[in-house]
Amino acid sequence: MITQKQLAEIHHSGKSYVIYKSKKGFDLYTDFSKKIILNNKNVTNFLNKKYKNKQKNTDLFIGFFGYELLNNLINVKVPKQKNSYFPKGIFYKPEKKMKIANKLKYKSEKNFKANKFKININKKSYVKIFDKFKKKIKSGETYQIKICTKYKTKSKIDPLDFFSRLSQTNLAPEAFMIRDKNYSIISCSPENLITKKGSDISTKPIAGTVKKTKTLNKLKALNYFKKNLKETKEHNMIVDMERNDLSRICKVGSVKLSKQKIVEEYKDLFHYVSLIKGKLKKNINNIDIIKAMMPGGSVIGCPKINTLNLLNNQERENRNIYTGSFGYIKFNGDMRFNIIIRSILNFKNVSEISVASGVVVDSNAKHEFNENYIKAKALIDLFK
Secondary structure, rough: OOOOHHHHHHOOOOOOEEEEEEEEEEEEEEEEEEEEOOOOOHHHHHOOOOOOOOOOOOOEEEEEEEEHHHHHHHHOOOOOHHHHHOOOOOEEEEEEEEEEEEOOOOOOOOOOOOOOOOOOOOOHHHHHHHHHHHHHHHHOOOOEEEEEEEEEEOOOOOOHHHHHHHHHHHHOOOEEEEEOEEEEEEEEOOOOEEEEEEOOOEEOEEEEEEEOOOOOOHHHHHHHHHOHHHHHHHHHHHHHHHHHHHOEEEOOOEEEEEEEEEEOOOOOEEEEEEEEEEEEOOOOOOOOOHHOOOOHHOOEEEEEHHEEEEEEEEOEEEEOOOOOOEEEEEEOOEEEEEEOEEEEEEOOOOOEEEEEEEEEEOHHHHHHHHHHHHHHHHHHHOOO
């Protein structure tokens, strides 16, 4: 277990490193012997390559797949969009892994000022897109679709300071941070997409969000979700889709709902969550799992391929990391991946926060637009 002082020393050394939430605290990975920048041509080789497993706790690659790369893997085209030319995916081979206690206490000595955040879709534009997708739902082209909005500001940041404050106020089970020479990512993602150990695999879809108030506790939130037809429909659709995704790679009859419709509590909101488990078929490899499960359905909509095509033809700006996946692949084939949401990407001194909320047939445009802001608020507050 390293101390907060040792963590600060690693940070000030200028080393690249990754922090990932573990059950009892955080794991820090550093001293990278390899850095693989992924693109549409080399991703298949990366996923298919076999490495000798020496039973070390660093026998793994840790990093992320961007949204565009995951689309390409499943033969879904993303038209030319406004682009910051951030890499489509990066994975690191660490030579050192250290444990950190649950409470991060690092504070930056510098004060970084940020300009006001600009949103890429204002309310009027959002309503237009919303109405267009409502028609697509009514014509049966999709049943649920997630409209993405992006908040941006020019700013330098100290990622460890941001991540420490975020973990104190909004600790999430899939939180992670990457600090590299030319970019950083800070995330309080709550959603696990893949946990694979041996032939066991699970996914934990989140579909349903309600803002916290002084009078709304966990039990009342559960009752709200159960009585709310829109939230229940949305949740059921996503659970069915993720069960479907798992069924493509799992033994017949092994895919089962382990936890159904429970509530998880976060700083500003409550989430509606289920857990699905399955047993993998024989001869299923890394690339089969990634292609079956990614991009995660709960942040796209359903049916997945049709909805991805609708989204990609509508969106004018590259999503970069948003709704991609961060995690690790061990040399023995075990893996853990989240869905990248509730995240700040800082690249070329521009910070971006992307959020989305689901549109179903009885959704309300104003409510969904406001829900997007609720999701972004915990991250925007870090800049104050």
